[in-house]
Amino acid sequence: MSSQAEHPKTSSSPVQNSIPASSCPQKRTFSACDLNCKTIENKIRKKIKHSWKRILKVCKEKDISNVGEIPVSDFLDIAGKFNLDLSEGESNQITAKYDSKKNGTFAYYDFLQSCVLFLKPKETSLMKRVIIQKPQKPLSPGPQTTSFFSATLRIQPKILHCWRPMERTFKSHDETRSGLLNVSDFKQVLHDYNIDLAEEDLFNILEYYDKNLTSKISYYDFLQAFIQ
Structure with a gap:
């Protein structure tokens, strides 16, 4: 068994632009917003797990510039297409959380990783x-x-x-x-x-x-x- 290993070298640099941290609507504390959004995400997690590959594919087709974001309107159309059953209020909270740049875009990679992956250390x-x-x-x-x-x-x-x-x-x-x-x-x-x-x-x-x-x-x- 090898005792030492080095990181692999690649011929081209990987994408270095991190998706900015998600933010919440103004006049709402981060903890309250995050808690509400987590409740919504838990509600739709099962549906996301069964269809995330197709959701990601459609999002990437909309993401012509390959920046990990699409217009909020496109995400709402996708959410309807995949029957995520978000109410108007839930849609507003989710899109506000993942509109990290406050410019009407939706960070779909952030959204999917939150629903599919569990990157924050925790004891489940x-x-x-x-x-x-x-x-x-x-x-x-x-x-x-x-x-x-x-x-x-x-x-x-x-x-x-x-x-x-x-x-x-x-x-x-x-x-x-x-x-x-x-x-x-x-x-x-x-x-x-x-x-x-x-x-x-x-x-x-x-x-x-x-x-x-x-x-x-x-x-x-x-x-x-x-x-x-």
Whole structure:
């Protein structure tokens, strides 16, 4: 088993423009807005999980400039097409949250990752029941770029299908029980489960999970992003 690994080199630089942090409407505190939006997102999460690939495809078709944003009106049309059943008030809150630039656009990558992925460290009821070795140091994530979201969303279905045996395989490679794997072992485990990342996709995932370039990845944080 390899003891050292380096980040892969790519021939072209990955997208560096992070989608700005979501903001809330004026005259509303962030916590209140975020709580309301989370309630709405939880309501539609099941529908999103069953159709996010098609939603993403339609959003990307509308996103001619490939910036991760589309006009709010386009998102509302898409929400209607996929029967998300948002009331007028819910639509206003969701579009306000993801109109991060306050210019009538909707950050659809932010929206989808919030509904499909779970990137913020937290102890869910499922994770409490599953014995996964936590890293010795808490996650200090890197940039959440559109390229990172895209790469992570692409492998999400496969991870959901095999995360339990994958967790055991990660632990079998973690001889020191540190909760961390070097890049080569991390990549090998993914390959063992038929997840072969393109070099740019791997780079973008490493850029998030290994911001400080330690060549180590917390497989706990990686798996936690996909399950709840």
